[in-house]
Amino acid sequence: MSEAEELHDPARAAAAVRTRVPARLDRLPWSRWHWRVVIGLGTVWVLDGLEVTIVGNMAGRLAEHGSGIAITTAQVTTWAAALYVAGACCGALVFGRLTDLFGRKRLxxxxxxxxxxxxxxxALSWTAWFFFLCRFATGFGVGGEYAAINSAIDELIPARLRGRVDLxxxxxxxxxxxxxxxxxxxxxNTAWFATDLGWRLAFAIGVVLGLVILLVRRHVPESPRWLFTHGRAAEAERLVDEIERSVTARTGRPLPPAEGELTIRPRGPIAFGTVARTVFRQYPKRTVLGLALFVGQSFLYNSVTFGYAAILTTFFQVPDGRTGYYFAVIAVGNLLGxxxxxxxxxxxxxxxxxAGTYLLSGVLLFGTAALFRHGALDATTMTACWVGVLFFASAGASAAYLTVSEIFPLEIRALCIAFFYAVGTALGGITGPLLFNGLVSSGRPGDTTLAFCIGAGLMVAAGLVEAAIGVKAERLPLEQLAAPLTAVTDT
Incomplete structure (x- = not known):
């Protein structure tokens, strides 16, 4: 019996559900409700950036006598960084699977x-092994955030705005x-905070801000798309009714009709075998694309995030307490992209x-490597070069998350995000800091130049892959890009 025949079979008709939920969500005008989603879900990346950067910049202070923790600078910039990323990879896979099973909001x-x-x-760490354990656990939570948040955002934001909002x-x-x-x-600054206190307060800042975000996040709803594919169609319809009433009340204008209907038949949990067949057999080119984008950006960003302070102190004699100024400039360039x-x-x-942002960032980084190798840069001009590189790289890197969150079916979306994040980050994000910091710590310009060229080569390669097999996804509904596994099609 075909799927269409099953749909009209009286014994099975109740199992099939027709819905316009995706079309209703995609035709909504931008409103205060969407801002609430963005603030509740998106602002956690501010916390992630805050903490990762502070840890990178405090490496020298943690290694000082009297810091209250027995650890070396190399351990912070290499092993703590790698364990943070390893935890993120594990957390992404665990929570990605749970997000698809139990919903976006809960996770x-x-x-x-x-x-x-x-x-x-x-903040309570007193020895290296405990600090490493905490960094792994922190990364574990961050990895889960990537899977749960990106899937929820893409399912709640209208298709015509999905790209810019996600980026x-x-x-x-x-x-x-x-x-x-x-x-x-x-x-x-030891004039303000004791050596063993300032770095502990840095972690406390993140906790306070995170608690505020947690309060806002309570008001972000479950994804209606997830609800109707999991047998909760009535709840999905009621939720979209509430969203529409809220948007209409704010805009004061009637909503346009929702065009497009989807028929799905809810099913039980998706087995890993089905996930593997979908990713590797049904969408092999998209799988290659996702891995290429993630490996390139992950190597580059994890290397720079955890290692730029070491470059400044090693080659340009910038004091530990002043590396933050340079990194703040780089961060602004990344944000503007x-x-x-x-x-x-x-x-x-x-x-x-x-493709353009990956290729441009790679070419600019090759140029930066050449200038550095010939001694033509100082701390200020090196930072200016990196601002140019990362202005384009940041937009491309954000687009990697956008890509894998929109080109695979809804029922396995979070797990797919987790898979590409974990594999790409394991290849680029764990090896990146280890290799990058190992080369930088040698103190030889040639070794650091090699590290730059490896990062540039990976970005260029990823850009070429995107140019060859990238997916035209702009302004298209998620269900058109990849039909849900539960979708019923007429044959």
Whole structure:
């Protein structure tokens, strides 16, 4: 019996559900309700940027006598960084699976709680092994956030705005990085805070801000798209009714008709075998694309985030307490990329913009490597070069998360985000800090130049992959890009 025949079979008709929920969500005008979603879900990246940057900048202080923790600078910039990323990979896979099973809302509350708890305990660290454990646990929560948040955002934001909103939200990491860089300058000033106190207060800042976000996040609803694919169609319809009433009350204008209907038949949990067949057999080119984008940006960003302070202190004799100024400038450049270029991903298109940003950042980094190798840069001009590189790289990196969150079916969306994040980050984000910091710590310009060229080569390679097999996803409904596994089609 075909799926269409099953739909009209009286014995099975009740199992099939027709819905206009996706079309109703995609035709909504931008409103205060959407701002609530963005603030509740997106602002956690500010916390992530804040903490990662502070930890990177406090490496030298943690290693000082009297810091209250027995640890070396190399351990902070290499092993603590790698364990943070390893925890994020594990957390993404665990929470990604749970997000698809139990819903976006339930899990994005749990992941934030894990993140906050681990961050708070990090402030109590007294020895290297405990600090490593805390960094792994913090990363575990962050990885879960990537899966739960990106899937929820893409399912709640209208298709015509999905690209720019997703890019800006992921780019806010750098707003936190800028704040973290400046905060580290004050917190590491021993005239204001004792050597063993300032770095502990840095973690406390993240906890306080996170608690505020947790309160706002309570008001963000479950994804109606997730609800109707999990046998809760009536609840999804009621939720969209409430959203429409809220939007209409704010705008004072009637909504246009929702065009497009989807028929689905809810099913039980998706087995890993089905997930593997969908990812590797049904969408093999998209799988290659996602891995290429993630490996390139992950190597570059995890290396720079955890290692730029070491470059400044090793080659340009910048004092530990002043590296935050330079990193704040880099963070602003990263933030401006998605803010200024984001709308082009919805208008010009995904493929030209993603390929262009990856390729431009790679070419500029090759140029930076050449200038550095010939001794033509100082701390200020090196930072200026990196601002140019990361202005484009930041938009491209944010687009990597956008890509994998919109080109796979809804029922496995969070797990797909988790898979690409975990594999790409394991290859680029764990090896990146280890290799990058190992080369930088040698003190030889040639070794650091090699590290730059590896990052540039990976970005260029990812850009070429996007140019060849990128998906035209701009302004298209998620269900048109990848039909839900529960969808019923007429044959």
């Amino acid at each position: 994005f509350m749990v992941t934030l709680a894990v993140y906050l708890g681990a961050t708070a305990v990090s 800006v939200i992921n780019g806010t990491f750098w707003a936190g990085a800028a704040v973290g860089s400046l905060a580290s300058i004050a917190l590491l 998605p803010l200024l270029l984001g709308h082009l991903f919805d208008s010009v298109g995904r493929r030209p913009m993603i």
